[in-house]
Amino acid sequence: xxxxxxxxxxPAGGSVLLSALVAALPLAVLAVLLAVLRVGPWxxxxxxxxxxxxxxxxxxxxxxxxxxxxxxxxxxxxxxxISWVVVSALFFYxxxxxxxxxxxxxxxxxxxTGDRRIQVLLVAFAFGALIEGIAGFGAPVAITASMLAGLxxxxxxxxxxxxxxxxxxxxxxxxxxxxxxxxxxLAPLLGREVxxxxxxxxxxxxxxxxxxxxxxxxxxxxxxAGWRQMVEVLPAxxxxxxxxxxxxxxxxxxxxxxxxxxxxxxxxxxxxALLLRVWRPREVVSxxxxxxxxxxxxxxxxxxxxxxxRAFGTYGILVGVVLLGQVGNxxxxxxxxxxxxxxxxxxxxxxxxxxxxxxxxxxxxPDSSGAFRFPVWDFSWPGSFTMDRGRPSPRVRREPPVVSxxxxxxxxxRLDFLATAGTLVLLAAVVAFVPMMIAGTxxxxxxxxxxxxxxxxxxxxxxxxxxxxxxxxxxxxxMTSSMALALAATGVLFPFFxxxxxxxxxxxxxxxxxxxxxxxxxxxxxxxxxxxxPVLMAATNSSGGVMxxxxxxxxxxxxxxxxxxxxxxxxxxxxxxxxxxxxTALVGLLAMLQAYVFPGIVPAL
Numbered sequence: 363x364x365x366x367x368x369x370x371x372x373p374a375g376g377s378v379l380l381s382a383l384v385a386a387l388p389l390a391v392l393a394v395l396l397a398v399l400r401v402g403p404w405x406x407x408x409x410x411x412x413x414x415x416x417x418x419x420x421x422x423x424x425x426x427x428x429x430x431x432x433x434x435x436x437x438x439x440x441x442x443x444i445s446w447v448v449v450s451a452l453f454f455y456x457x458x459x460x461x462x463x464x465x466x467x468x469x470x471x472x473x474x475t476g477d478r479r480i481q482v483l484l485v486a487f488a489f490g491a492l493i494e495g496i497a498g499f500g501a502p503v504a505i506t507a508s509m510l511a512g513l514x515x516x517x518x519x520x521x522x523x524x525x526x527x528x529x530x531x532x533x534x535x536x537x538x539x540x541x542x543x544x545x546x547x548l549a550p551l552l553g554r555e556v557x558x559x560x561x562x563x564x565x566x567x568x569x570x571x572x573x574x575x576x577x578x579x580x581x582x583x584x585x586x587a588g589w590r591q592m593v594e595v596l597p598a599x600x601x602x603x604x605x606x607x608x609x610x611x612x613x614x615x616x617x618x619x620x621x622x623x624x625x626x627x628x629x630x631x632x633x634x635a636l637l638l639r640v641w642r643p644r645e646v647v648s649x650x651x652x653x654x655x656x657x658x659x660x661x662x663x664x665x666x667x668x669x670x671x672r673a674f675g676t677y678g679i680l681v682g683v684v685l686l687g688q689v690g691n692x693x694x695x696x697x698x699x700x701x702x703x704x705x706x707x708x709x710x711x712x713x714x715x716x717x718x719x720x721x722x723x724x725x726x727x728p729d730s731s732g733a734f735r736f737p738v739w740d741f742s743w744p745g746s747f748t749m750d751r752g753r754p755s756p757r758v759r760r761e762p763p764v765v766s767x768x769x770x771x772x773x774x775x776r777l778d779f780l781a782t783a784g785t786l787v788l789l790a791a792v793v794a795f796v797p798m799m800i801a802g803t804x805x806x807x808x809x810x811x812x813x814x815x816x817x818x819x820x821x822x823x824x825x826x827x828x829x830x831x832x833x834x835x836x837x838x839x840x841m842t843s844s845m846a847l848a849l850a851a852t853g854v855l856f857p858f859f860x861x862x863x864x865x866x867x868x869x870x871x872x873x874x875x876x877x878x879x880x881x882x883x884x885x886x887x888x889x890x891x892x893x894x895x896p897v898l899m900a901a902t903n904s905s906g907g908v909m910x911x912x913x914x915x916x917x918x919x920x921x922x923x924x925x926x927x928x929x930x931x932x933x934x935x936x937x938x939x940x941x942x943x944x945x946t947a948l949v950g951l952l953a954m955l956q957a958y959v960f961p962g963i964v965p966a967l
Contacts, residue, residue: 365425366748368759368768369840371847373421382848384421385841388414388832389880396871403871404821407828411436414832418839428757429835431745435773436834438743440827442777444543444875445819446784448498448826451536453815454791455497458676460811461798466665466673468509471631474638477646478515479583479595483602485509486527487579488630491606494528495623496680498536502528503917507924518930521921522937523582525912529945530575530606531623532874532908533567537684537783538619540904541567544878547833548886548900550772554967559897561618565965566901568614568622570952571908572607574945575626579603581941587647595643598634605633615965620783621684624677672801676794683790684783739777746773764843764887773838829871833879846887856892857957858950860885860899861906865946868910872917877907894957898964902953909946912938 374380388410395406415433418424424432458464471484490506503524510520533540545560552559579602583592592599609626665673747754758771779785795808836842852859863885867877878900885903886896911917918931927934956963 365428366757366759367423367425367428369761369764369771369843370422371761371764371840371844373423373844378844378847381844384417385836385844387417388836388841392832392871392880402821404824404828407825407832411828411831411835414835414839414841418835418841422839422841424839425757427745429839431743431773432835432838433831435743435746435775436831437827438775439546439834440830441823443782443784444539444830445823445826446782447537447539447542447787448784448822449815449819450784450787450791451539452497452501452819453812454680454787454794455493455501456811456815456818457791457795457798457808458673460807461676461795461801461803463673463676463798466670467677469665470670470673472509472513474635475642475646477595477643478513479587479591479647480598480634480638480643481513482510482523482527482582482586483579483598484631484634485513486523487582487602488606488627488634490524490527491531491623491627491630492677494531494535495537495621495627496677498532498539502531503921504924507921511925517925517927518933518937519586521925521927521930521934523586524924525917525921525934525938526585526941527578527582528911528917529908530571530578530610531627532911533571533904534564534610534614534619534622535874537787538564538622539783540874540878540907541619542783543830543875544882544900544904546776547837547879547883548896550774551837551883551886552896552967553769556776558967562897562965562967563901563904564619564622565615566897567619567904568611569963569965570901570905570949570956572611573952574905574948575607575610576603579606585941591647594645597641598637598643601633601637602630606630617685620786621681624681624684628677628681672797675797679794680787680790683793684786687783687786687789740774741777743773743775758838760840760843764846764891771838773834826876829876829879833883837883842884843887846884846891849884849888850891853892854958855954856888856894857899857902857953858947860902861909861946861950861953864903864906865910865942867903868907869914872911872914874904874907874911877910878904895961895964897967898953898956902949906946906949906953909942909949913942 372378372381374384391413392406392410395401395409396403401409411433415429418432419426419429455464467489471489472481474484475481486506489509490502493502493505503521506527507521507524510523511517515523541564542560545563546556548554548563549556549559579599580592583595583599606626606629609629610622613622613625742754742756746758747756749755756770756772758773760769760771762768791808795803798807799805833842849856849859863881864874864877867881868874871877871880882900882903885899888894889896889899913935918934921934922929922931
């Protein structure tokens, strides 16, 4: 029988702190290479993955074959569904740019008002959130910063405002990928299915970030023009913030993470646009330090109402297709059957056994409500299990004190070709391209833009795959649990420091998805050891992480480049770092209240 690996959390022998410090070496390698030596993210991720693999094998005594299985599983998870969602989302955005729809929306927003305070709300906050929800990946900061600069804002001020605005929507960016990634990593730790785990995390983040969605619009205007001038446009501030926060809460709690940013941003844009039809500030003002009072109307292009509706309709198609996909209302696929499972999971017996995941989830499932579900193929990852009486048995076991008793820790993989958000977004792009072609866009544009998107993401895909490999190896070797046992010593203050751990992850990697990958399982494991709710602490990692977006070196570079101020990254950092620390501390205080004063707010799994 293939060797079973029982996790050991103190390989140093008698010093949990020393073991935790050694376990943190892959993260330290990643941090030093990224932040100190300024090595490319993909190179740093490869080095971090190699370090994690070596430590798991040589220090935590993980069998070589099992270490290879964990590393390759993480890479595969990074490719599917994570990178697939990122590719599809960025492709949709690039297609809207190539067709001219994006420029139409940009001009429409610029013409709604000449007041700089309201332009910040429309462009940096609401429109930036829309781009974050669709594309993410630094695009919101680059685009909104350049738009603000084009509207006459001083360049460093434009970059600063764009960075601070890119906070509240980040946890649900790129079709909700930070939350869905976190759900996929936490489900095995909690012994739950991926979907309910992801929904619980989405709901929890949706009970934290709306507080900041209401705060950030006022925060931006105060930074731009001062408290008194913010009060003068309070109706617009409230319209932008309250509409965004309300829809963000409702969608994240009752639909899921995929459409949260898109629907919330459209609601915010619509609310402010409707307000401007019946209300205007008494005096149209310019921002302090403004270089030139120009408008994007100066390009001489004026779009008809029909053209504007077609441009917004492109994003309406995206919302409709993804929402329809969430409901699973595609009857044509009812009779699809799953492929053969090469790892023999089909011989497992009773469905729902978490040690032997159900390979097919559909209308034939015993616990099905009768509603259609897309075909899903679950299987145990090759090399991570041994056959026991015709059933796959996990080779990894978690041990006390991380769990109450020795527990199997299955390493499974899910292929959901049709249900995954990446496929739905690609389908939306296909549907949206039809009116684009009718309007004159060449058919070849579809292929050309997709090719450019793949080339644009070639190195980030490598980075994502290696980051997921680091996380999976650390989780299954026991390294994450070694760190969690040390962090549990912070006691009742852990929820507060949890937010800063998430911020640190985003500061290092520039990505809330990567921060959730690196620290989400650690936060959940520490929570279990400390008697806290793992869903709350994992969600706090994501909510706190978004506040580190504005100080990450990658985002600072993107913001500076977007306004043509390359070399000013240090100046921008000095302007935003205090805001990052303040907002992160507020997330930590909110987590403390939710952990100890209002624990009923945490959704049950």
